[in-house]
Structure formats: C-alpha cells, structure tokens
Amino acid sequence: MSTIGIDASRANVKERTGVEWYAYHLIQELKTVIPADHRVVLYSREPLRDGLGTLPANWESRVLSWPFKLWTQVRLSWEMKKRPPDLLFVPAHTLPVILPKHSINTIHDVGFAARPEFYSPSERRQQTAATRRAVRRASRILTVSEFSKNELLRRFGAKPEKIEVTPLGYDAERFHRIEDRGELRRVLADYGFAQPYFLCVGRLESKKNLAGLLKAFRNFKTHRGAGDPVKLVLVGKRGLGYQAAMAEIALLPVAESVIELGYIAPEHMAHIYSGAVALLFPTWYEGFGLPVLEAWACGTPVIVSKAASLPEVCGSACQFVDPSNGETITNAMDQILTEQNMSVRLAALGSQRVGNFSWKKTAERTWATIENELQS
Numbered sequence: 001m002s003t004i005g006i007d008a009s010r011a012n013v014k015e016r017t018g019v020e021w022y023a024y025h026l027i028q029e030l031k032t033v034i035p036a037d038h039r040v041v042l043y044s045r046e047p048l049r050d051g052l053g054t055l056p057a058n059w060e061s062r063v064l065s066w067p068f069k070l071w072t073q074v075r076l077s078w079e080m081k082k083r084p085p086d087l088l089f090v091p092a093h094t095l096p097v098i099l100p101k102h103s104i105n106t107i108h109d110v111g112f113a114a115r116p117e118f119y120s121p122s123e124r125r126q127q128t129a130a131t132r133r134a135v136r137r138a139s140r141i142l143t144v145s146e147f148s149k150n151e152l153l154r155r156f157g158a159k160p161e162k163i164e165v166t167p168l169g170y171d172a173e174r175f176h177r178i179e180d181r182g183e184l185r186r187v188l189a190d191y192g193f194a195q196p197y198f199l200c201v202g203r204l205e206s207k208k209n210l211a212g213l214l215k216a217f218r219n220f221k222t223h224r225g226a227g228d229p230v231k232l233v234l235v236g237k238r239g240l241g242y243q244a245a246m247a248e249i250a251l252l253p254v255a256e257s258v259i260e261l262g263y264i265a266p267e268h269m270a271h272i273y274s275g276a277v278a279l280l281f282p283t284w285y286e287g288f289g290l291p292v293l294e295a296w297a298c299g300t301p302v303i304v305s306k307a308a309s310l311p312e313v314c315g316s317a318c319q320f321v322d323p324s325n326g327e328t329i330t331n332a333m334d335q336i337l338t339e340q341n342m343s344v345r346l347a348a349l350g351s352q353r354v355g356n357f358s359w360k361k362t363a364e365r366t367w368a369t370i371e372n373e374l375q376s
Helices: 018-033 071-082 121-137 146-156 181-190 210-224 242-250 253-257 266-274 290-297 310-314 326-338 340-356 359-375
Strands: 003-007 039-044 059-063 087-090 102-106 140-143 163-165 197-201 231-235 258-262 279-281 302-305 319-321
Touching (some): 018 290, 140 146, 181 266, 197 266, 210 242, 210 253, 231 266, 242 253, 253 258, 266 290, 279 290, 290 302, 290 310, 290 340, 302 310, 302 326, 310 319, 326 340
Parallel strands (some): 003 039, 039 059, 140 163, 197 231, 197 279, 279 302
C-alpha cells in the first residue's frame, strides 16, 4: 500500500479564489478516484472545513499546527523528514524544502516572468524561486493548459517529459443557469443593484487589465448617453494596481455605475453570473481562466482577451478582444448588448463547450500522473 500525501493548506482557506478552488475541488474528486488500496494523508495548518474533512476509510487528516510564518518550509518540511509519504502532491503552493522520494507540484502560470510589471518585487522573487525549485526538484509538474506548459519549457527550461497538462473544471452543482427571474432579482437586490450589467470576476489588479476595462466602460457609457442604466459589477479582492485604476474612474460621472462587491459567497455567484449581459475578462495574462467556465455554465456570454491561454480554452465560444485596444472592448460590449443573435449564439456555444471540462476529468488525469509516478 502506497501512502500519498497532499498539501491541503490552500484548499482549506475560508475565502477561496481560483487556485484555492482548484485545490479544493481536486481533493474532493480525488476521494472518488484514488483506489482504496492506497493510503492518503491530507496535511493542513488548521482542521479541515467545508466537507474536506469528510474522508474515505483509506484517507486521514493530519493537522500540522504552527503559530509562525513559513508553515510549508518549516512545519511541512519537518513532517516530510519525520514521516514522509511515498509521494507528496502540492496542488496550489510551493514545495517544502524537504521532499520524499516522489513529489508532484502544480504550477498554474508564470505570469510573474512573462509580465513582471504586474507583480511586486517580492512576489517576483518568491514565485521565481518556487518555480525554479519545482522545475529542478519535483518528480513531475502539473499545469493547467498547453500554453502554460510551453511557458514552463520556454522560460524555465523544464523537461517536457516531466510536465502533464490537466485542464480545470467547474462545480456543476453550484454553477448553472438561474431560471427563476424573481429569485434572481431578489439576490441582486440584496447586493444593491439590478439588471442590466456587465460582470467582471477576478482579482482587481493590473494583471487583469482593470484600468483598461474601466476606460472601455467609460467610453461605452459616454457613447450611450445620459440616463443609460447599464452598470459594471466587479467581483473579487483588491490587488496590485487597484488604487490607480479606481482613482481615475472615481473622478468621472460614470463612477456611480461601477459597483464593487468584493468577495462574494459562492452560493450566490450563479445568480450574479446568470443576470449579467456578459462576463468581461480582458486580462493581460492567464494560465487558464476559471471564470470563463463558470459563466458558460450559467448561460452567460463571454468577452475575453485574445491573449495567453484564453484562445486555447475558449475555442470559438467567446467574443475576443485586444486587451491593449480599449476600443475593441467597448465595441464588443455595445455589440453584445444590442445584437440579440450574437448574445444567444455565444451563450449556446459556451454551454456546449463547458461540457468538455469537469473536476472529475481533472482528478482522473491527476491520478493517472500520480499512479505513473509511484510506479516509476
């Protein structure tokens, strides 16, 4: 019987965003995929929450309490020295200093190397060091798109035979079209706004092209004239570049049409997606783009950058824009709002394409990599 250790620390946070949701859903699906003749240990800093602690008979939770910083580098490393598993899988964080014989690390993207201007110096140093260490020391690397695989090959000299691509999935139970219009209006009213609105989901930061999006929305509103009811709803935590982007828009009359919700409870996100005219995702760089799948699952059209991994993920199911040309974003917004056929067509294409992705598929591919590594 092999023992597989999984770092569940990022999956176990209270407010999850993309990488944390990946770790959470992947662990939940691996519970149904990993055979009972293997032992699995979940390592976390705190007791497991939100269903993570509901474990199959061959799984166990091991809480590694640590009141200081550097839990991974110190406390998890000590565990690897004291009681090493046969294989350690780290889905959403850096590898510890001490590793068992086999180790697998997921690297979601290398935006810090491709677009360093969107990261602080300390973030660049930390992520560069972590990626170099993973490329050098991990037995295998998982990544979420062919684009990200090629970035690892080109920018970090990773060996292609060490990298496996495991695309992301989405939570089909949570993300679906809300057909009850009355329920939809009530949830939106609880958050203080109503239709019509465009939606942007993701960290509010320079990398996501927040400034470009706000300028495009300003031009969109200017073209439509006074009294136009369309709003822009922003969902996500604040990040680097937020203040500069919002300071510019705050001086303009259009500021009252920009609604910032911050982090939203997951149970309400399907309502917010379902009510939107379209998801706006004009990011500069993305390893995959999880909000695209979530919008598709809710029957919402998507306007997205023709950049990085997004053409690979989206195929022909999105309206592409140039993130460096705000006019293309403005025109796409106007077109999808006024041309009903376009909106219906993109929603249908997205609903069809999202069927290619699931957390079950992600878990099955991940398990295949773990099993192959254990047998090597």
